[in-house]
Amino acid sequence: MASVLAEPEMASGGRGGVELAGIVKRYGDGTLPVDGINLKIGSGTYCCLLGPSGCGKTTMLRMIAGHETPSEGEILIDGTDVVGLSPRARGTAMMFQNYALFPHLSVRDNVAFTLRVRGINKKDRYREADRVIEQVQLTELSERLPSQLSGGQQQRVALARAIITRPRVLLHDEPLSALDEFLRLQMRSELRELQRQLGITFIHVTHTQLEAVAVADQVVVMDRGHVVQSDPARTVYAEPRSAYVARFMGGQNVLFGRLEAVEDGIATLRDEGGRGFRLRLGGSVRPVGQRLAFAVRRDHVRLARDSAAPPAFNAITGLVRAVEYQGTFVKVTIRPDGSGDKDDLFVAYVEEGDYFAAPIGIADRACAWWDLDEMHALAAD
Amino acid sequence: MRRSQFSADRRGWPFYALGAVFAAYVVFLYGPMVCIYLLSFQGPQGGLSFPMRGASLHWFEQLIQQGDTGDLMGALSRSIPLALIVMVLTVVISLAGGLAFRNRFPGSGVLFYLVIASLVAPGYVLSIGIGLMFQLLGWETSWYTSALGAQLSWTLPFGLLIMFAIFGRFNRSYEEAARDLGASQLQTMVLVVIPILLPGMIAVALFGFTLSYDEFARTLQTTGSTNTVPIEIWSMTQNVTSPSIYALGTLTTALSFLVIGVSLGAIALIQRRRLGSVTGRS
Incomplete structure (x- = not known):
């Protein structure tokens, strides 16, 4: 036309x-x-x-x-x-x-x-x-x-x-x-x-x-x-680039730790509470002792009642603060042991069926853990 | 269920007290006017006060036949054109002012207070001042020069204040949208801004007309040798002692109501066209 x-x-x-x-x-x-x-x-x-x-x-x-x-x-x-x-x-x-x-x-x-x-x-x-x-x-x-x-x-x-x-x-x-x-x-x-x-x-x-x-x-x-x-x-x-993006986009837990050692591209970090983490650093070289931010997706963690000893690396234990049913998954909010009022709470998205097979209630102790491949390092803000 | 303290079946004394105040207000406002309207239809033998001696249009006839009652038709032939000129100037200038005052500009605060000051200035004094100034400059005072200026000093601040209120609710994104769609500044003004502001501009026009038509203090010393209606009425009260003066009151009030009615009708029509019922259209 x-x-x-x-x-x-x-x-x-x-x-x-x-x-x-x-x-x-x-x-x-x-x-x-x-x-x-x-x-x-x-x-x-x-x-x-x-x-x-x-x-x-x-x-x-x-x-x-x-x-x-x-x-x-x-x-x-x-x-x-x-x-x-x-x-x-x-x-x-x-x-x-x-x-x-x-x-x-x-x-x-x-x-x-x-x-x-x-x-x-x-x-x-x-x-x-x-x-x-x-x-x-x-x-x-x-x-x-x-x-x-x-x-x-x-x-x-x-x-x-x-x-x-x-x-x-x-x-x-x-x-x-x-x-x-x-x-x-x-x-x-x-x-x-x-x-x-x-x-x-x-x-x-x-x-x-x-x-x-x-x-x-x-x-x-x-x-x-x-x-x-x-x-x-x-x-x-x-793969949010920085802690700001990770926090703003949601869906991620942002954690911090000091770099203790790097071996075969795998970094070992420890946070103020003494928890150890391991993640792949890829190509980037960071000096030992530096404070790094890293993230793990909320839907890529596993969650269980805190009973036996938690894994030595990549695990958070704490008290369950809130449980929200979201339809396909359940949002479980944990306050990590030793965290202050201003620290981030840790959130796990648990698949609905998994959650109701072994429900964890408010004020229960819980342990969340994940594979080192689920984590990625963030740039400093 | 908790019952509201303002529910209809249990009203406290403040309701009745305020109701009484309002009733008194209505009586004092409309009582004298109703008396004057009634007395203007006094029979030919009747006087300036009750009782009515028959009913007639005699005093209206007396009024229109120019003569010992004064030159009312002449006064109207000046007052109405004057009010129309004031109305147009008030709308145009306060629209321009409203547009200008949307942005802060150097001196905008001072300018605003200068404008508002002319609302506060005593009208009669202003009138004498303008009369004196004209005398000093050797100009002749008349209704279409000095009186026009004096009346604008009264209507423009009002118009501007109303425009501020109108622009306060005007969303600038209309203008940006027009610009986005390729309209020039003139097209934006004519096709978008003015149509949207039209109800408010009619309100300003109404104010401009009625303020001018009723204006006395600022006009008294500036109208020159010929009178506007309010001044003619005032001079008639000095020497006319017949119900013609009431007939005049009835006539001018009717004219005012007509102007107000036409304006409000126009605003209502525009609003209805904009918010027309959904069911009425296909």
Whole structure:
């Protein structure tokens, strides 16, 4: 179909590869919400910017969108520096957190807005808008005003309004935060599916770890204006680079110990309570006596009532503090012997059947242990 | 189940005390007005006070026939255009001011207090000041120059304060969304910002119109040789001793109610169009 949407700036053929080089955002009061970010997001990638509030992820997104200007650095989209260009010239489109649907315009007029401001006549822009509205399955509601729609429907309108611009990069600012749990899961998979259909780059800001690992090809974990890890979802979850990432992603127990010896690439460590640990250090060389952080996945530990002597290495004993049934597994929280109030609690995810075969209750003593291959070393924060 | 202390079947004495205060308020507010409306329909033989001697429109006729009762039609022919000019200027300037004050700029605090100060300044004194200034500059005072300025010093701070409240609830992401979709600044203003703010702007327009139409203190020394309605009424009370003065009161009040009714109706219409019932549409 000969479309009114053929835009000269879209003719470059790029599919939305984004590269950030040395991006700094400095506010007037001297704060640095974004402090030197270098990041590559491949074209056609679903990328999640993940981090706690105030980590700079939204500022980062807004700079890519062209709603804020970086103080330093370059933003390249398909190889062109877009700093200073309008959102339309960048080929980006943004989905706002509250959707920002124009309350006085119908669904059709909201979606057709970008064509209206480009001076395209009513007949053509409505034909194009109706086509996109059909794509998000809102045809019956196209005469409605945004206030007459549910949250999920509003989000689809916002999506339609964004994709009608034929962006190379679609930016989502916490797109699912306004929805209830059920809709959130549904919209999450719809977003992923839409990204696959369109084949363009999605950059999605969220503070929810499970949301990020569920949808993203690439998860970028941020902390205080820095990128602390940028990897495929599975790597970020299973092999967090640092203690910060391990703690933030969840699913891991973070432990500390001093290096006593390294033999055949296997390090022996001892923590303050005298517990011994063994893990593979791989290629990295660390001096003996250094305090190292390391992690073991919560679902890769075995748990038993503390009876006989625990294994000499890679074991934690302590008092069970909490037991939470989670459906497919049971979350057992242990306070390790000798730990203080500020120390991490140890969490084991026990497969449901295993747990109920030999249940361990609150205030019972328990022992958790694991193989040395389940552990991996973390970088210092 | 615990029963609320505010439940309908057991009300304490404060309810009745406050109810009495409110009733007194209503009586004092509307009692005199109702008296005046009634007396304006006094029969031709009737006087300035009760009892009514028949009912007629005699005093309205007297009023409209320019003559010994004063030049009411003339006053209206000035007051209404003046109120309309003040209304338009108030809406435009306070919208611009509201947009400007969304960001802190150097001197914004001082400017704000300067604007608010003109609310506090005694209107009559301001009026004399403007009159004197015009005299000093050798300009002639008139309703469309000096009186217009004097009235704007009163309506603009009100308009601006209302605009602050309106902008306080206005989400800037609408503008960003418009920009994101390729709208120019002008398109964003005309197609997005103004339509969204329209109910609030009608409220400001209503304020501008009624404040101007009722304005007395600031207009007294600035209107020049010809009067606006409130000043005409005031001068009539000095020398007219017939129920015409009541007819005038009824007429001007009716006009005010008409303006308010039209404005509120327009706001309600916009709101209903935006929040229209889901069932009513396909």
